Amino acid sequence: MxxxxxxxxxxxxxxxxxxxxxxxxxxxxxxxxxxxxxYHWIQTVSGQGSILFQNQQINLTxxxxxxxxxxxxxxxxxxxSDSTPWETLYITFGGMMVKEILITLExxxxxxxxxxxEAPISTFIMDILKQSDETTDSFSIRASSHVYEFLxxxxxYGKTYKSSLKETNNLNTLYxxxxxxxxxxxxxxxxxxxxxxxxxxxxxxxxxLFQKNFHVTPYAYFVNLRIQQxxxxxxxxxxxxxxxxxxxxxxxxxxxxxATFRKMVGIPPEKYRHxxxxx
Numbered sequence: 480m481x482x483x484x485x486x487x488x489x490x491x492x493x494x495x496x497x498x499x500x501x502x503x504x505x506x507x508x509x510x511x512x513x514x515x516x517x518y519h520w521i522q523t524v525s526g527q528g529s530i531l532f533q534n535q536q537i538n539l540t541x542x543x544x545x546x547x548x549x550x551x552x553x554x555x556x557x558x559x560s561d562s563t564p565w566e567t568l569y570i571t572f573g574g575m576m577v578k579e580i581l582i583t584l585e586x587x588x589x590x591x592x593x594x595x596x597e598a599p600i601s602t603f604i605m606d607i608l609k610q611s612d613e614t615t616d617s618f619s620i621r622a623s624s625h626v627y628e629f630l631x632x633x634x635x636y637g638k639t640y641k642s643s644l645k646e647t648n649n650l651n652t653l654y655x656x657x658x659x660x661x662x663x664x665x666x667x668x669x670x671x672x673x674x675x676x677x678x679x680x681x682x683x684x685x686x687x688l689f690q691k692n693f694h695v696t697p698y699a700y701f702v703n704l705r706i707q708q709x710x711x712x713x714x715x716x717x718x719x720x721x722x723x724x725x726x727x728x729x730x731x732x733x734x735x736x737x738a739t740f741r742k743m744v745g746i747p748p749e750k751y752r753h754x755x756x757x758x
Contacts, residue, residue, distance in 0.1 A: 494576035495626040499569070502608060506557060506565040514550040517571040518581075520629075521545055521555065522604070526565035530555040537591050542601060546633070548589045548694075549573075568604040572626045578693070579707065580627070582700075584634045585654055587693055592637035600632045652678050653692060660701050664708050667729045671698050705729055706743050709736070713752045721748050 498517045506528060521530070522544030529538050530545050532553045539545060539555075547553055557565040581587040594600055607625050656678050663669045674697050675682045689697040705728040712724045725736035740748045 493574050493623060495574035495580070495623045496572060497622045497626055498571040498573060500571075500604060500607060500611075501569055502605060503567045503569065504564060506555075506567040508554070508556040510554040512552055514552055515547065515571065516549055517573045518549060518577060519547040519569070519571045520633075521547075521567055521569045522600075524566035524568055524605075526563055527558045528555055528565040528567065529558045532589060539591075542594050542596055542598075544592050544600075544637075546586065546588075546590060546592065548587070551589050553589075570604055570626075570629065574623070574626070576707075577626075578695075579703070580630060582654075582657060582693060584630055585650070586630065586634060588650075590639050592633065592639055594636045594638060598632075598636035600629075600636050603629055603632055649688060650692060653689060656697070657700075660697075660704055663729075664705050665727050665729050667731050669701070669729065674698070674701070702739065703743070706740055709740065709748065710744075710751065713748055714755055717752070724748070 502524070506526075521539070523539045523541050525541060527538060527540045529536050530553060531537075532545070532547070532551070537545065538558065545555075557563075559565065578587065610621075656674060659677050660669075660674070663673075671682045671685065675685045678685065680688075686696055689695070689700070693700065695703075709724050709728045712719060712727060721737065722733040725733045728736070730736035730739070737747055740751070744751060746754070
């Protein structure tokens with residue numbers, strides 16, 4: 480088995496990182512009743528395996544893969560004889576921005592993917608492993624960029640089988656809500672009432688639907704979008720005051736913005752600005 484463990488010491492501060500990446504020429508049976516702590520991708524190189532997820536058995540042949548969100552119960556195994564190994568490629572990853580990126584790319588769900596043989600996603604992980612063999616800098620920023628490139632390839636070339644029309648419509652509705660949220664970051668009057676009104680549903684149903692799909696409340700997600708935008712503004716122009724930035728991302732008071740920023744980022748906005756070289 481060719482396996483690289485790349486997890487850095489400061490993982491909690493990185494937007495994206497690779498935990499492990501590897502090629503397994505003889506994939507063994509794996510059972511995880513509590514899931515895996517990171518995002519987990521597995522794909523078939525040759526042979527045939529299957530993954531058991533939410534009481535459904537899904538076969539994985541060549542040009543097939545499965546993306547698993549953290550802590551989702553699952554198991555997988557070789558579906559052929561012992562003399563015919565199931566060869567797999569895998570990557571596990573995490574990071575501060577991974578959920579936001581997956582939601583933006585409409586990939587935030589545990590699901591099966593398939594793609595055409597000539598699609599670059601077929602060889603992408605193996606190409607990374609070959610590059611890793613040629614360099615001693617396993618902890619470089621390249622590992623983070625590899626995760627992002629992989630997710631873009633999955634979005635572009637990966638095809639999914641939707642489990643139901645209702646589920647597809649629900650996700651489309653939530654993605655349209657997220658787009659609307661991004662256009663309303665400076666509006667201090669946006670709350671759960673306005674979000675529910677935008678998609679023409681009740682607040683209770685919105686909360687339930689959003690948490691079921693994204694494991695976070697819609698308002699908490701909206702606040703996170705505001706803080707991410709404030710980070711960009713803090714670094715773009717040092718002449719902009721903290722109070723002005725607070726107003727631009729929808730906070731009615733500077734003190735509330737500073738307290739929220741400190742709680743979510745770990746440091747106040749002024750220190751964040753200085754630590755990133757903006758003086």
